[in-house]
Amino acid sequence: GQQVMQIPQYQHVQEGEDFTTYCNSSTTLSNIQWYKQRPGGHPVFLIQLVKSGEVKKQKRLTFQFGEAKKNSSLHITATQTTDVGTYFCAGLNDYKLSFGAGTTVTVRA
Amino acid sequence: DGGITQSPKYLFRKEGQNVTLSCEQNLNHDAMYWYRQDPGQGLRLIYYSQIVNDFQKGDIAEGYSVSREKKESFPLTVTSAQKNPTAFYLCASSIERRTAYNEQFFGPGTRLTVL
Numbered sequence A: 001g002q003q004v005m006q007i008p009q010y011q012h013v014q015e016g017e018d019f020t021t022y023c024n025s026s027t028t029l030s031n032i033q034w035y036k037q038r039p040g041g042h043p044v045f046l047i048q049l050v051k052s053g054e055v056k057k058q059k060r061l062t063f064q065f066g067e068a069k070k071n072s073s074l075h076i077t078a079t080q081t082t083d084v085g086t087y088f089c090a091g092l093n094d095y096k097l098s099f100g101a102g103t104t105v106t107v108r109a
Numbered sequence B: 001d002g003g004i005t006q007s008p009k010y011l012f013r014k015e016g017q018n019v020t021l022s023c024e025q026n027l028n029h030d031a032m033y034w035y036r037q038d039p040g041q042g043l044r045l046i047y048y049s050q051i052v053n054d055f056q057k058g059d060i061a062e063g064y065s066v067s068r069e070k071k072e073s074f075p076l077t078v079t080s081a082q083k084n085p086t087a088f089y090l091c092a093s094s095i096e097r098r099t100a101y102n103e104q105f106f107g108p109g110t111r112l113t114v115l
Helices: none
Strands: A004-007 A008-014 A019-025 A032-035 A043-048 A055-058 A061-065 A072-078 A085-093 A096-101 A103-108 B005-006 B011-015 B019-027 B029-037 B044-053 B054-057 B064-066 B077-078 B087-094 B110-114
Touching: A004 A085, A008 A019, A019 A061, A019 A085, A019 A103, A019 B064, A032 A072, A043 A055, A043 A061, A061 B044, A072 A085, B005 B087, B011 B019, B019 B029, B019 B110, B044 B064, B077 B087
Parallel strands: A008 A103, B011 B110
Antiparallel strands: A004 A019, A019 A072, A032 A043, A032 A085, A055 A061, A061 A072, A085 A096, A085 A103, B005 B019, B019 B077, B029 B044, B029 B087, B044 B054, B064 B077, B087 B110
8 A cells, every 4th residue: 555654753953953854655646745743732734735846835844746746855944943843744645645654853952 | 613622632441441532523524534643653544434424444444433423523432352542543624535635634632541
């Protein structure tokens, strides 16, 4: 079945630095969604990418969808303490959403 | 105040007992989902329902059962057949499953511990 792999599993970032988390699928995806889960909370939808090569920005967050629609990335610039949490990608294929294991981000002030 | 509610937030059960987790939504969404989350893993789909009185198994349905008698409600029963039931259970809904744009809205979750 479809598998969505996410790396790294953990990301320790100095406040103010940039980092990127990557998502790879074993199959071509209809779209990819990103969610953020704060510690002790539930996943909250961030964005959805549908088109091949699509790039979307939300303030300091940049999301990309690969040309082959099998990979995606989330880049955060100038990390802040509010960025703490786990970021999940989720790939849609055949109307079924498959989640990656997530990247858990901690920030050193 | 629209959203998804799950109750209870924490649940303890003795081994061998069935337990039912509640999920209610007032978003008028057609589709509802149950996920299980374990430490270091992503969300794994247990069951989903696209419409009232219809539901399908997800990737890890064994030991679980659901019902969808009302659009607003999608309760999950964790049966004694589930070998490792201790986990964080998340309910979600989306407007309609068979659309391209189908972000999912999650409830606050129920943390189940089997003693």
